[in-house]
Amino acid sequence: MKRRHCAEAAITLVCALALLTAPVEAFAAPSPPSPAASRHASDADERVDGEGGPRAPRSKKSLEEVRKEIDALYRKAGTATDAYNLAAERTKKQSKEIVRLARAIVAGRAEIAELKSQAGAQAREQYRSGGLPPGAQLMLSDDPQLFLDGVNRVREGQQAARGVLGELTRAQENLETYSKDASTHWKKLEANRLKQAEAKKKIEKQIAAAKKLESQLEKEERARLLKLEQEAAYRMQTAWLSSGALKDINREASASGKKAVAFATSQIGKPYVWGAEGPDSYDCSGLTSQAWAAAGRPIPRTSQEQWRLLQRIAIKDMRPGDLIIYHDDASHVGMYIGDGAIVHAPRPGRHVTLAGAGSMRILGVVRPDK
Incomplete structure (x- = not known):
């Protein structure tokens, strides 16, 4: 029952899952910036608002320090983005594997049902005519040819029965393996989804901080x-x-x-x-x-x-x-x-x-x- 719930959960998950400025060219040896552009102006002690009134100083940091701080924040966001992308890629792989296993489980159950049907048919045949299969009845005949036919049919029936039971055992073992694998992949999938969520929070936090710094600039x-x-x-x-x-x-x-x-x-x-x-x-x-x-x-x-x-x-x-x-x-x-x-x-x-x-x-x- 536990394995069935796991498989059903895997299938449910699969369904749920189904659900800069204009480019600036920088060449190998660009022309150096003009002297005016190269000067790093420090922040003014005071700025004036739109109505001419004084505004409190934004920060004691120079614009170059702000640039470095913003760059560091985006670098951290980039690192978190890599973690997010890796978790997302692994999540995709896990979900695909769960789809494959879910299909294998469905096919395995169908195969087991068919094999059980075959085994049941053989058992019913064995107990017809007084509990003896047709082959065994022929073995009791006085006719030598019928006797030999009966021996062969009994052997064939025994081999067929062993074959069906062997296939049934194999199919049940495969189903057990598929169910365990599905459970393992489900756990990995959930772990990767948590990693994605955590990385997303970090990305958004770093980008928000960088944007806040930029928004404070004129x-x-x-x-x-x-x-x-x-x-x-x-x-x-x-x-x-x-x-x-x-x-x-x-x-x-x-x-x-x-x-x-x-x-x-x-x-x-x-x-x-x-x-x-x-x-x-x-x-x-x-x-x-x-x-x-x-x-x-x-x-x-x-x-x-x-x-x-x-x-x-x-x-x-x-x-x-x-x-x-x-x-x-x-x-x-x-x-x-x-x-x-x-x-x-x-x-x-x-x-x-x-x-x-x-x-x-x-x-x-x-x-x-x-």
């Missing part, structure tokens, strides 16, 4: 904040290029790599949405996984799994289509497209865009195809 300050982001990326890209990292990178993309690059770059301008895999919005690993799926090479869904499972290569051996993994926790990924640039989905509030490949801290490079 329009002019938000414009300067965007400029500061671009300048920070420019400094990192310039340092990366100055190191000679790009000197030996001149390899051509593979045929599938070209397809992946074409897909990814065609998504430029679409908004970043955490957990999204297209077609209207993406997060960072949603973009790269879908680009390679379009190229006929499915890869792991998350940036951390892409880093863990795909072939790692040296930066000097990088070619268009390869994936660059960023930050120590592998929480961000972009696709290298050549000339020192990547296409990526940066963060909430931004759109799929081009950026310098060295504009963020590089953890390493992976290649989806050989």
Whole structure:
């Protein structure tokens, strides 16, 4: 009865389950910002409201400190997004496995019913005519030929009976296994759903905190904040290029790599949405996984799994289509497209865009195809 409830719960679950700004291009060696744009203005002690009256100071933090704080919050949201995506992917796999097991349980029950029917028919035949099957009655005959026929029929009947009982035992063992597996997958499914929910809370908390910081800025300050982001990326890209990292990178993309690059770059301008895999919005690993799926090479869904499972290569051996993994926790990924640039989905509030490949801290490079 317990197994039946488990199977029914699995089937019920399956039914329930059925239920940035315009893109900013950043190239391998962008022009340096103007001196005026490079100045980091500190917050004023006081601001004036729309009616000319004084307003209390927003914060003692400089705009650069605010930028770093917002960046850290979005980084934490990115890490939580990877955890959410991994839990979501595992939930999908578990639900598919539960569907398979539910079907196997239904088929197993039908098979057992059929085998029991066959066994019952054989038992009824055995007890006809005084409890002796037809074969046994022939064995009592004085006719030698009828006697031999009777012996053969009895042997055949015994083999058939053993066969049916063996099949029945096997089917019952399989059903037991399916039920246990369904229970195991149900528990895993519930665990992954809890992980998803927890990751979702973290994502929303970090994004809300970042948005709150931005909302406290005046329009002019938000414009300067965007400029500061671009300048920070420019400094990192310039340092990366100055190191000679790009000197030996001149390899051509593979045929599938070209397809992946074409897909990814065609998504430029679409908004970043955490957990999204297209077609209207993406997060960072949603973009790269879908680009390679379009190229006929499915890869792991998350940036951390892409880093863990795909072939790692040296930066000097990088070619268009390869994936660059960023930050120590592998929480961000972009696709290298050549000339020192990547296409990526940066963060909430931004759109799929081009950026310098060295504009963020590089953890390493992976290649989806050989």
